[in-house]
Amino acid sequence: MIAVEGLSKSFKVAKRPPGLKHAFKSLFSREHTVVQALQDVSFTIKPGEIVGYIGPNGAGKSTSIKVMSGILVPDGGTCEIMGYTPWKDRKAFVKHIGVVFGQRSQLWWDVPVIDSFDLLKDIYKIPTPLYNSNKQLLTETLQLQELLHTPVRQLSLGQRMRCEIAASLLHDPQILFLDEPTIGLDAVSKLAVRRFIQTINREKGVTVILTTHDMSDIEALADRLLLIGKGSLLYDGTLQDLRGRFGQKKTVVADYRYSDGPVSVPGTKLISWTPERAVLEVNAAETAVSGVISQLSSQVELIDVSVEAQPVDDMIVELYKEYRL
Numbered sequence: 001m002i003a004v005e006g007l008s009k010s011f012k013v014a015k016r017p018p019g020l021k022h023a024f025k026s027l028f029s030r031e032h033t034v035v036q037a038l039q040d041v042s043f044t045i046k047p048g049e050i051v052g053y054i055g056p057n058g059a060g061k062s063t064s065i066k067v068m069s070g071i072l073v074p075d076g077g078t079c080e081i082m083g084y085t086p087w088k089d090r091k092a093f094v095k096h097i098g099v100v101f102g103q104r105s106q107l108w109w110d111v112p113v114i115d116s117f118d119l120l121k122d123i124y125k126i127p128t129p130l131y132n133s134n135k136q137l138l139t140e141t142l143q144l145q146e147l148l149h150t151p152v153r154q155l156s157l158g159q160r161m162r163c164e165i166a167a168s169l170l171h172d173p174q175i176l177f178l179d180e181p182t183i184g185l186d187a188v189s190k191l192a193v194r195r196f197i198q199t200i201n202r203e204k205g206v207t208v209i210l211t212t213h214d215m216s217d218i219e220a221l222a223d224r225l226l227l228i229g230k231g232s233l234l235y236d237g238t239l240q241d242l243r244g245r246f247g248q249k250k251t252v253v254a255d256y257r258y259s260d261g262p263v264s265v266p267g268t269k270l271i272s273w274t275p276e277r278a279v280l281e282v283n284a285a286e287t288a289v290s291g292v293i294s295q296l297s298s299q300v301e302l303i304d305v306s307v308e309a310q311p312v313d314d315m316i317v318e319l320y321k322e323y324r325l
Helices: 020-026 061-068 090-096 113-124 128-141 157-169 187-204 215-221 239-246 289-299 312-322
Strands: 002-015 031-045 050-054 076-081 097-101 175-179 207-211 224-229 232-238 249-256 268-274 277-283 302-309
Touching (some): 002 061, 031 061, 031 076, 050 061, 050 215, 061 076, 061 175, 061 207, 090 097, 097 157, 128 157, 157 175, 175 187, 187 207, 187 215, 207 215, 215 312, 224 239, 224 312, 249 289, 289 302
Parallel strands (some): 031 232, 175 207
Antiparallel strands (some): 002 031, 224 232, 249 277, 249 302, 268 277
């Protein structure tokens, strides 16, 4: 569905030292520096995949999304999506994609949400039966009933994001680009948006490219991860592969009856201790968790034991460190 090969993009950025003298000088002569936003980026995405596109700030994520959605023209390389070159076949191409930018709005600020939906119907030339069907489905699933007749400027950020997602799907796109879709959402709204993304992916086969700094979104939704850093693609694999690479650290939380002193288990690191609870870190590749629990039971009277996997956020940080991002 998506084939990106050797994509490159650079920007010329004006720079000047601080001070009035340099400000005046820059009116006549400016110095520039070239920022390489993308460098030889290549990947393919199959129909129906949910791909988490991650990386630190300034890594090139948004630039990639803008190239793939036809907003930017790259300096070099190719990008073919459903047989279209996004920046060349933009008019025909945009009928097949939906785009949500967390910091940008496709809704008209001063009019009710339903008026924006109606305008989008005319822009995309959506047949009336399809528009009515999609509007009803999106309204019910994203719980927009009470928001449709409210001007966009009066909505909270979370309410607006739900409306933005609905607006991007009115024309039945085959690909959905989501750039920080859950930014500013409360826990309930986040869960609703995640469930909705999973539903349209499962039932309609919509391919989803998800850019976010919220690793819980990645863990809940993404089948596959693409890591970009300093404009280059650094990692392409599944979350399971990432766990196999960085997820060997486990946290063992043990609750026990009162103990006078800290527990001591070889091959573990004691993170915290109280007379009734100990938290230990263990590398499962070197020390068996079952052995750790057995040693604990020989030292204290255990009440409860839980073993927690390393959080996805920590594994991503380890990946960043590996590439010095």
